[in-house]
Amino acid sequence: MTKQPAASRRHLLGAAAGGLAAAAVWPASRALAQASDGVVRIGVLDDMSGTFADQQGMGDVVSARMAIEDFGGKVLGTPVELVFGDLQNRPDIGTQIARRWYDQERVDAIFGLGNSAVALAVQQMTREKGRLNVTVAAGTTDLTGKACSPLGVAWTYDNYALARATVNAMMGENRRRWFFITSDYAFGHSLEQNATDILRKLGGEVTGTVRAPLGETDYSSYILRAAQSGAQVVGLAVAGNDLINVVKQMGEFGLMKRGIQPAAMLCLLTNVKAIGLQTAQGLIFTEAYYWDQTDPTRAFAQRFQRLHGRPPTMFQASMWGAVTHYLKAVQAAGTDAAEPVRAKMAEMPINDFMTRDGRIREDGRVIRDMYLMRAKRPEDSRGEWDLLEVVQTIPGEQAYRPLAEGECALVRKG
Known part of the structure; x- marks a missing residue:
């Protein structure tokens, strides 16, 4: 700097x-x-x-x-x-x-x-x-x-907007059975809850969930439980270095090759860079901004x-x-x-x-509008930071939790 x-x-x-x-x-x-x-x-x-x-x-x-x-x-x-x-x-x-x-x-x-x-x-x-x-x-x-x-x-x-687009995308591919790996604090709990509520409204099923401490480095036991649960999607209600670690370890365990799709509830450009496109390719998540739009x-x-x-x-x-x-x-x-x-x-x-x-x-x-993103395949990347593609734009009025469902005391009733 x-x-x-x-x-x-x-x-x-x-x-x-x-x-x-x-x-x-x-x-x-x-x-x-x-x-x-x-x-x-x-x-x-x-x-x-x-x-x-x-x-x-x-x-x-x-x-x-x-x-x-x-x-x-x-x-x-x-x-x-x-x-x-x-x-x-x-x-x-x-x-x-x-x-x-x-x-x-x-x-x-x-x-x-x-x-x-x-x-x-x-x-x-x-x-x-x-x-x-x-x-x-x-x-x-x-x-x-x-x-x-x-x-x-x-x-x-917010976590509702992140979960909504990502869950809808997976459900659109008929991936209905989910297992959640969740960071054990307010952010992770909120992500999991929002995704679960949306998933169940769409007729999906949660096959299990595990809570991991913030800063966990070894996700092997969590990944094995996810693989044994019969889930088609592993919902990752984690972020930052935790997300990087769990996606890398899912790649090492070969879950993607077995058809089990990771779905990141919060992923950012720097996370995909740290994971590498060889492992991250195809990862679906939702963002509010991408630099190359x-x-x-x-x-x-x-x-x-x-x-x-x-x-x-x-x-x-x-x-x-x-x-x-x-x-x-x-x-x-x-x-x-x-x-x-x-x-x-x-x-x-x-x-x-x-x-x-x-x-x-x-x-x-x-x-504001939100964007469903997909990590590119390595052969499609044109440069060091050319890592993502916009799959879908979600208009702001559709992206967020309806006002009446939020229980905010500032909202006028009726």
Whole structure:
């Protein structure tokens, strides 16, 4: 990543049970400050060092910084600061960092929150403290369901949208019997539950399920149980390095050669690269973005790659849109106060290189198109990152859980 000149940035260093934080300021002058404390301060709180670091991590920070710089470094005549922290996939660490940011460092909005358990905890804290949170990378549908917040936004995707398209695709191939390997925390549970509900509505069958701890490295016993269950599909409600490990090990056990199809509930570009097309080819999953879709997606990916060394994942790409939309809302509201900014975010359509006519629904869910993806065969790949093909576009109004089914208290009845 290109290092910024020392004169153009300031570091805020602090530890919260091992959490990392740093900040940059664009630019230094506050003479025209109109925000509440003379600065608009944004926090990116993600997995910077663990199983999800490649798909979130410093790539999210790079994208947020790009958005701030593209906006001109100021909003309402005041500088925009960026701080970032490592949640370490632990709710206690994530909430400690968030609390310090809100109480001591006066962060106005937290973005990222790439772990469902952390995202739920921080969203509740955000609501209590009257600040904003924009969840870019966590997928639990509780964020817009029973735990919804008037100050929370679920930006990129959710587990219902991921499960729906993938399950429908497999059912369309008459693969009706599923076995689930699930990460044993809020994200994995939500993925499995959403996929199971959709599967059963379509007449499918769950032959079994196993729960694996986050960070598991040996999936052999889980894979053997799946192979012996009579399943046609192994639903992988895991992510990051866990997904990489289980798909590689399924290949070693020869499940695909025996006609047992892996279906990833959440897979990203970097995961497919790490698995390799020889093993990943044919893997089906759902995403909100792929770098090689259109001229605008390619243009952003090229800019991002010059800074980060590779194209962005859907989280890293959508971080740019989330931060940009927030800054536009601050400008339109004439303040950085949470409630009017959140109201403006909901009023304004979302249009950027990866989202066309998106909107924030009453429950905080961003409605955007989703894409059913397939990993390419090695012989069809034209380059190092030419790994995926778009199989189907799922319109946003069809992709997400119906509003009435979410149990969000903010949703008007009738």
